[in-house]
Amino acid sequence: MKLYYSPTSPFVRKCLICAQELGLRQRIELVPAAPHPVNRDRALIAFNPLGKVPTLITDPGAVLYDSRVICEYLIALHAELAGESPARAAGMIPGGDQRWAVLALQALADGILDAAVLCRYETAARPEALRWPDWVAGQLDKVTSGLGVLESQAARFGARVDLGTISVACALGYLDFRYADLAWRERHPTLARWFDDFATRESMRVTRPPA
Numbered sequence: 001m002k003l004y005y006s007p008t009s010p011f012v013r014k015c016l017i018c019a020q021e022l023g024l025r026q027r028i029e030l031v032p033a034a035p036h037p038v039n040r041d042r043a044l045i046a047f048n049p050l051g052k053v054p055t056l057i058t059d060p061g062a063v064l065y066d067s068r069v070i071c072e073y074l075i076a077l078h079a080e081l082a083g084e085s086p087a088r089a090a091g092m093i094p095g096g097d098q099r100w101a102v103l104a105l106q107a108l109a110d111g112i113l114d115a116a117v118l119c120r121y122e123t124a125a126r127p128e129a130l131r132w133p134d135w136v137a138g139q140l141d142k143v144t145s146g147l148g149v150l151e152s153q154a155a156r157f158g159a160r161v162d163l164g165t166i167s168v169a170c171a172l173g174y175l176d177f178r179y180a181d182l183a184w185r186e187r188h189p190t191l192a193r194w195f196d197d198f199a200t201r202e203s204m205r206v207t208r209p210p211a
Contacts, residue, residue, distance in 0.1 A: 003070075004033040004044055004055040008209045010113050010174040011067040012054045017166050018071045020203035022078040022089060028056075037121050068106065071163055092162050105153070105164030108146055109171040115142035116171070120178055143175070143182070151188040161201075169198050177209050 005012040019025045033053050034041040040051040048055040048065045056064045056073065064070050071092070078089040093102055119139040122131055150168060157165055172195045175184055185192035198204065 001027055001059055002029045002031050002057040004031045004047065004053050004057075006033060006035055006053050008177070009035075009053050010117075010170045010177075011110075013173070013207045013209070014067045014166055014170045015054045015056070015070045015074070016207045017170070017203040018074050018092065018163070020206065021161055021166070021201075022074055022092070024074055024078060037125055068110070068163075071166075075163075094162065102162050102164040106167040108149060109164070109167035112143050112146040112171045113167075113174060115139040115146075116174055116179065119143075140182075143179075144184075146171075147184055147188055147191065151191045154188075154191040154194045157194050157198075165198065169195060169204060173199070173204070173208070 003012070003015065005016075016025065016028075019028055033044045033055070035044060035051055035053050044053070044055065045051045047057065047063050050065065052065060054065065054067055054070055056070045058064065058073070064073055075089045075092045093099055116139070119136050122136050122139070157168075172184070172191070175182060
């Protein structure tokens with residue numbers, strides 16, 4: 001498989017963590033891409049018309065994009081291969097009512113990331129004279145509102161490793177990487193303790209973005 005990626009993308013990181021946890025990382029070849037909202041990467045667009053990462057080319061040649069789709073594919077592939085522990089794949093998206101809780105948690109974390117990335121584009125890609133402070137404030141309010149909900153749930157995360165907790169970890173890691181001045185840990189101590197423990201996992205350490 002080939003994964004078009006950017007080393008700083010939190011959505012790429014989510015896919016790589018999922019692959020690492022499922023024992024599939026060695027099957028994935030990383031292909032550098034340069035996604036940008038204006039200067040679009042034509043080599044990437046040849047596979048993904050949206051020009052976004054992550055974009056996965058499967059061994060049979062299918063093209064998949066969006067981290068949620070790619071992670072579900074990796075989970076299905078792991079189950080198909082019946083590798084080291086098929087239960088690990090099932091645990092990524094459990095059955096029953098817990099399935100919806102995990103998927104909702106993933107959606108919340110991805111929404112925080114969407115807002116943070118849009119804010120990043122506004123401040124880093126848009127010319128200064130054209131920036132809209134109210135837009136930035138609105139996106140950051142989504143981040144802080146989302147963090148408040150995560151703080152109320154964090155005590156129940158425990159040692160879970162699923163698409164929900166992986167997504168939350170990627171969101172918090174991105175905030176550390178791009179928005180250290182938010183000092184989110186000070187206002188969300190339960191979430192911070194959980195993240196500091198989760199961040200010791202090998203899958204988190206090997207996918208940490210470059211400084």
